Structure formats: C-alpha cells, structure tokens
Amino acid sequence: MERRELLGWMVTTGGLAALNRLSTSDLLSLGRDAHVRAVASPVTAPALDARAAAIVSAAAERIIPATDTPGATQANVTAFIETMLGGWYAPADRERFVAGLVELDARARELFTRAFVTCDPSQQVSLLEEYDDAVSALRGAQDTSANAHWFAMLKYLTVWGYCTSEVGMRELLHTWPMPMRYDGNAKVGA
Numbered sequence: 450m451e452r453r454e455l456l457g458w459m460v461t462t463g464g465l466a467a468l469n470r471l472s473t474s475d476l477l478s479l480g481r482d483a484h485v486r487a488v489a490s491p492v493t494a495p496a497l498d499a500r501a502a503a504i505v506s507a508a509a510e511r512i513i514p515a516t517d518t519p520g521a522t523q524a525n526v527t528a529f530i531e532t533m534l535g536g537w538y539a540p541a542d543r544e545r546f547v548a549g550l551v552e553l554d555a556r557a558r559e560l561f562t563r564a565f566v567t568c569d570p571s572q573q574v575s576l577l578e579e580y581d582d583a584v585s586a587l588r589g590a591q592d593t594s595a596n597a598h599w600f601a602m603l604k605y606l607t608v609w610g611y612c613t614s615e616v617g618m619r620e621l622l623h624t625w626p627m628p629m630r631y632d633g634n635a636k637v638g639a
Contacts, residue, residue, distance in 0.1 A: 495531060495535065496531055496534035496535040496538075496543050496547075497527075497530075497531055497534065497547065497550075500554075501547055501550045501551075502527055502531065503566045504550045504553060504554055504565050504566060505526075505527050505530055505531075505550065505603070506521075506522060506526075506527045506566075507565060507566045507573060508553070508565070508573070508577060508603060508607075509521035509522070509526045509527060509530070509603070509607040509610075510522050511570065511573045511574050511577055512577065512603075512604055512607045512608070513526070513607060513608070513611050514570075518620045518621050519616045519617075519620055521607055521610070521611055523616050524610060524611045524614035524616045524617045525610075525614060525616075526606075526607050526610040526611055526614070529606070529609075529610030529613075529614065530603075530606045530607070530610060533606055533610075534546060534606075542597075542602070545597070545599050545602075546599045546602050546603070548599065549580075549598075549599025549600060549602075549603070550599070552599075553565055553576060553577075553580070556576055556579070557572070557573075557576055560572075560576070577600075580598075580600035581600065581604070583598070583600070584598050584600050584601045584604075
C-alpha cells in the first residue's frame, strides 16, 4: 500500500471508536503530544512487553517502510503506540491488541516456522496482508467490529503515529513546523 493510500485510509475510516469524536486538529494535537510524552517520559508500566514491542516495530515498518522518506521506525511509531495504548485505550482494547500480536506471531511460526520478527520482509508483508484482507472484508460487509479488530488498531495507530511525528510531518507531509496563529493585537492579561 502506498503512503498516500494509507493517509486516505486513515481519513476515511473515521478513527477508532475511542477517538472518533475528535476533530482532525484534535487528533493532530493529541498525536503530537503523545510523541512528546513518549520521548520525555516513557510509560512506567508498559502496555507492551519487549516481545510485543518488537512485533509492533517490525509490523509498523512493513506498514510504512523506509523508502525515499523515513519509515515507521525513524518516526518512533512503536513508542507512540505504547503511549496511546498505555494512556488512552481501555484495558479490554489493550488486551485485544496484545492478543492479536500473539496471534500474528503464532501464525508466523505456523507458516514459516519462526517468529514474526525473524521472518524476512516479504513473509512479514504476506502475513500482514492476510489480516488487512480480513479487516477489509469486515468493512466491506459493513461489520461494525472492523475498527475494533487488533490489526485495524495497529494500522490506524501506525499511520496516525507516523503522520503526527516530526519526521513524518517534515519529510512526507511537509507541514513542519506547524503553522501557528498570530494575534498581533491580542490583549495581554485580560
């Protein structure tokens, strides 16, 4: 999938249930703040253990690989996802997400007799495409559970994390620094 397609997907899906009432500017602000928090003060009780974080890193890099622009790894998407899971998602959503990562790893072992993170990139992509096809089928059937699927969460968070990172905004979207409002005649201390 091309990056522009991913951006279109992110916009057209309308977000996950936990975030679907936020405006575009609120989503942008929340995403940028999550990146700042991920760097400034990593979560003390991580939502992902080391194995799950490694799976997220590998999967995110397949969703948005480095090409002529930086990929998900350079955008620090895993830390973003960790921050969002730890601070914004309900425990049931986090559990479903982590269970999906375990399922992905088990599927890799079943098909390729090795862990997802040690599969070659083409094997990782083929596994992720299976889940993407499953989510697409749910959406095609207008099944409301599509956005709750762990892979839909992973893909959404990956794209959101990338698009709100400094490197994504600077290198792909060309929106860094963010334009700020200037009120030259604003009253001070009113």
